[in-house]
Amino acid sequence: xxxxxxxxxxxxxxxLRRFMCTPQAGTNPPTIRENSMGARYRPNExxxxxxxxxxxxxxxxxxxxxxxxxxxxxTRSQARIKLSNYLILLTILxxxxxxxxxxxxxxxxxxxQQMNLDWHKQYEEDYxxxxxxQK
Numbered sequence: 685x686x687x688x689x690x691x692x693x694x695x696x697x698x699x700l701r702r703f704m705c706t707p708q709a710g711t712n713p714p715t716i717r718e719n720s721m722g723a724r725y726r727p728n729e730x731x732x733x734x735x736x737x738x739x740x741x742x743x744x745x746x747x748x749x750x751x752x753x754x755x756x757x758x759t760r761s762q763a764r765i766k767l768s769n770y771l772i773l774l775t776i777l778x779x780x781x782x783x784x785x786x787x788x789x790x791x792x793x794x795x796x797q798q799m800n801l802d803w804h805k806q807y808e809e810d811y812x813x814x815x816x817x818q819k
Contacts, residue, residue, distance in 0.1 A: 724750040731756055738762045 727735065732744050738759050741747050789795070 723753045725753045725756060726750055727756060731759070734759050734763045738766065 726749060727747065732747050735741050735747055735751070735755075736744055740755065740759055
């Protein structure tokens with residue numbers, strides 16, 4: 685019974701030791717890319733693009749055939765944040781353009797109310813012409 689229990693506990697103890705031990709002085713700790721214990725995954729072309737865009741790798745040629753799922757998740761999150769920031773900037777610029785063009789149109793005397801009145805006037809004229817043509 686004790687051997688069976690020890691057989692089941694030992695792998696989890698070894699995993700805990702591996703994560704909790706401190707590296708020896710003078711040695712460089714392994715990077716996440718080198719010592720990934722998670723599942724390995726083959727990235728598709730879009731994921732390779734994201735890995736290069738978020739600067740995890742310098743080019744598509746440097747990306748290994750299999751990368752960790754954790755690396756792909758972090759890359760996707762960073763890409764999502766980066767894209768959101770670009771869209772925020774684009775929204776701000778478009779808003780500024782709309783404000784500037786609206787002020788310029790107001791200086792020229794253009795307004796939505798005037799455009800609506802002109803449209804109704806044109807519609808009335810077209811209707812009257814149509815009525816006269818039918819007679």
